[in-house]
Amino acid sequence: MxxxxxxxxxxxxxxxxxxxxxxxxxxxxxxxxxxxxxxxxxxxxxxxxxxxxxxxxxxxxxxxxxxxxxxxxxxxxxxxxxxxxxxxxxxxxxxxxxxxxxxxxxxxxxxxxxxxxxxxxxxxxxxxxxxxxxxxxxxxxxxxxxxxxxxxxxxxxxxxxxxxxxxxxxxxxxxxxxGGSVYRIAVKGRAAHAGVEPHRGVNAAVELAHQVLAVQALAADGTSVTPTVLSAGTMTNVVPESATLAVDVRAWTAAELDRVDRMIHAITPRLADAVLTVGGGVNRYxxxxxxxxxxxxxxxxxxxxxxxxxxxxxxxxxxxxxxxxxxxxxxxxxxxxxxxxxxxxxxxxxxxxxxxxxxxxxxxxxxxxxxxxxxxxxx
Missing domain, CATH: 3.40.630.10 (Zn peptidases)
Known part of the structure; x- marks a missing residue:
C-alpha cells in the first residue's frame, strides 16, 4: 500500500x-x-x-x-x-x-x-x-x-x-x-381550416394537451414525470395535423421506472380519430x-x-x-x-x-x- x-x-x-x-x-x-x-x-x-x-x-x-x-x-x-x-x-x-x-x-x-x-x-x-x-x-x-x-x-x-x-x-x-427514461409521444391528427371549418379537423395540439396532463399524473412520491419539449402546428389558420411531446422520467427504483414505462406505452388518444405513437423507454436504471x-x-x-x-x-x-x-x-x-x-x-x-x-x-x-x-x- x-x-x-x-x-x-x-x-x-x-x-x-x-x-x-x-x-x-x-x-x-x-x-x-x-x-x-x-x-x-x-x-x-x-x-x-x-x-x-x-x-x-x-x-x-x-x-x-x-x-x-x-x-x-x-x-x-x-x-x-x-x-x-x-x-x-x-x-x-x-x-x-x-x-x-x-x-x-x-x-x-x-x-x-x-x-x-x-x-x-x-x-x-x-x-x-x-x-x-x-x-x-x-x-x-x-x-x-x-x-x-x-x-x-x-x-x-x-x-x-x-x-x-x-x-x-x-x-x-x-x-x-x-434512474431515468426518455419518451417521445407523436400525435397524428387531421388538418382543416381553423376559421372556416375547424370541426372537420382533428386538433393534434388539443390531443397533446390531454397527454401532457395524463403523463404528468403518472408521477409519484420520489418519481418525477416531466413534460419537456412540445411542438404543434404550422400556421395560425390551420388546425394542427401533428404534434410531439418529450417526457423525462426519474425514479429511485427499477420497479418505478418499469411502472411508468408500462403506463406511458399504454396511453390512448382522447380525441376521436387521433393517433398516438410512443417511442423511447428506460435509458438508465x-x-x-x-x-x-x-x-x-x-x-x-x-x-x-x-x-x-x-x-x-x-x-x-x-x-x-x-x-x-x-x-x-x-x-x-x-x-x-x-x-x-x-x-x-x-x-x-x-x-x-x-x-x-x-x-x-x-x-x-x-x-x-x-x-x-x-x-x-x-x-
Missing amino acids: TDADAIRHGAHARTEVLHDRLRELVSLESPPGDTARLSRCADLLEQWGTAILRRPARRITVDGLPHLLWPATDQRVLLLGHYDTVWPAGTVDEWPYSVTNGIASGPGVCDMKAGIVQQLTALELLGDTSSVGLLLTCDEETGSPTSRPLIEEQAARSRAVLVGEPSTESGALKIARK PLQPELTRPLFRLAQEAARALGQPEPEGAWAPGASDANFTGSVGVATLDGLGGVGGGSHSRAEWVDVTQLVPRTALLAALIDRILTAPTRHPHP
Missing part, C-alpha cells in the same frame, strides 16, 4: 499542475456532437493519459465520436469519466476560464473537467497503475448512445468503478442515483446504494488515513454513466470529481482549493482497492 503521507505530499507538490491542466482543458471546448472539437480535446487527453499511464490509449471512434480507453490486463479498477460538455462552440470566448477567490468558473469546469484532471493526477501518485483502466467518453451529455456498450464491457471486466462526476456542493460522494457502500467505506478509511474529514454520502437525483456500471452488478462509487455546483448553467463552479485533497483521496482509494485481499469489496 502506498504511504498516505507520500500521497498527500505528492498531491500538494502537483498543485500548480492541477491548476494548469484544468485551465487548459476547460479552455479547449468539447461541445456535444462536435467531432472536430471533440477530437482536438481527445488529442490533449490522449497525450496526458499515455504519458502518465505509460501505455497507449485505444481511440474508439463510433459515428465520428472519439472515446479514449487505456485498458488494463488485470483490470481491478476502472476510472470512468466524460469530456464532452453541454456548451456550444464559442461559449469559452464569452465565458473564459477564470479563478476568483479560490472558485473556478468556465464551461464544463464542474461537469466534469475538474474530475478528469483529478483522475489523471491521482494516477501519477500511484507507484503501479498496471491494474487500473481509464475510460474517457464524449457523449455522456447526450445519453451515452455510442459509449454505453464500451462502458458496460469495461465495467464487467473490473472489480470496481470510480466515476469522476462532481461531488455535491458540500463535497459529499454520490452513493445512489436515480438507478444506481443502488448496496453497490456503492463497500467503496464508500474504503473512501472514508482513505480520508481518515490522509487526515481529511470523512466524506458524507448523498443520494443524487440526476443520472450518470455510473448507472450503467451499477446495472451490470459492479461495485461503483460516483461523485469523486470536483467539489462544485451549478452544472449546465452559467453559474457552474469548482472550488480549486479542493483539487489537491480530492486528488489525494482518489489516489488513496484506488490504492486501497488494489491492495484489498478479496476479489470484490462486499456490502
